[in-house]
Amino acid sequence: MKTLGYYNGKFGELEEMSIPMNDRVCWFGDGVYDAGPCRNYKIFAIDEHIDRFFNSAGLLDIEMPVTKQELKELLQEMVQKMDTGDLFVYYQVTRGTGIRNHVFPEGKANLWIMLKPDTVDAGDKPIKLITTPDTRFFHCNIKTLNLIPSVMAAEKAKKAGADETVLYRPGKRVTECAHSNCHIIKDGKLITAPTDNLILPGIGRAHLIRMCKKLEIPVSETPYTLEEMFAADEILVTSSSKLCLCADELDGKPVGGKATELVNKLRQALLKEYMDATE
Known part of the structure; x- marks a missing residue:
């Protein structure tokens, strides 16, 4: 695949993906994210990124829908589906889905993942x-x-x-x-x-x-x-x-x-x- 998206267990090309209007991201931008590069189908510094991702969620009392290990395995599984192994790997959680209300809804967060081709800047130009x-x-x-x-x-x-x-x-x-x-x-x-x-x-x-x-x-x-x-x-x-x-x-x-x-x-x-x- 050239690009790949994920939302709560559903996979597809990014332009094919959709989300519920009542996902709290739509009303409040209520969520956290992390991202990093991948080369040769190997995600760089993945443990460091996932640790920071979970820390961000914890600081906002967002209930993660997966464990660190489950997320790591899911990201690697998705990377393997891509046409190239040189990628930008992005993932976020939003607090949940429900009618617009500033008070938190009960339940676990929604998990989003996005993969697209990309390379690291070598930094040889100022x-x-x-x-x-x-x-x-x-x-x-x-x-x-x-x-x-x-x-x-x-x-x-x-x-x-x-x-x-x-x-x-x-x-x-x-x-x-x-x-x-x-x-x-x-x-x-x-x-x-x-x-x-x-x-x-x-x-x-x-x-x-x-x-x-x-x-x-x-x-x-x-x-x-x-x-x-x-x-x-x-x-x-x-x-x-x-x-x-x-x-x-x-x-x-x-x-x-x-x-x-x-x-x-x-x-x-x-x-x-x-x-x-x-x-």
Whole structure:
């Protein structure tokens, strides 16, 4: 199959799938999701993603309809049905189905899965960034379906001819990007925002930190500002499908380019980790 969808036990091409109008996603966006890349029919970092998925659901009191192992087996079963093994694997749960009511319905969540062909960005070309205030709520550590601020920020980047939007809070504290984590390198040290309730604990972020420690690159998980980002030796952007991108422009101004050797070392090591795990 070229694409594949799943909803509570039903399979089909994505354009063939449908959902009940009373699924709470329609009224409230009431659910959580996770996603990651697959290569050679092997889903990368699947256990880490599923752990985060279940944690997001637990923080919102969503009753999962499957166990972690059952979900892992279902995802792998679906991957094997695809024409290509290079995929983007997306899954979400919504709180249930019922007449619109803010109060939770009883019962288990609805499980959705979506597979489509995709590949990981090798990160060999620099990207352009813009900035915008972070207007999201204070539960950014939960990977919810409420993504309107991120959608608007991503559209703003597109219209500006940029690749991503850096979000910042009052005081110009940098949090993350519209759909990525961001980091800076200064004086040979990686600085990344702490995993509080203002950012998503990204899987790509975790792999970047672990790789830095493996390569004996110091890591500081502390808040930093836009001013520090502009003055950084390098600006990095990571996500599950963009392992390590480097920016050369921020709000139309040139940035980075002062620690190219270190960035290439990190990028190549992360790409090798991904390739080896999905060989």
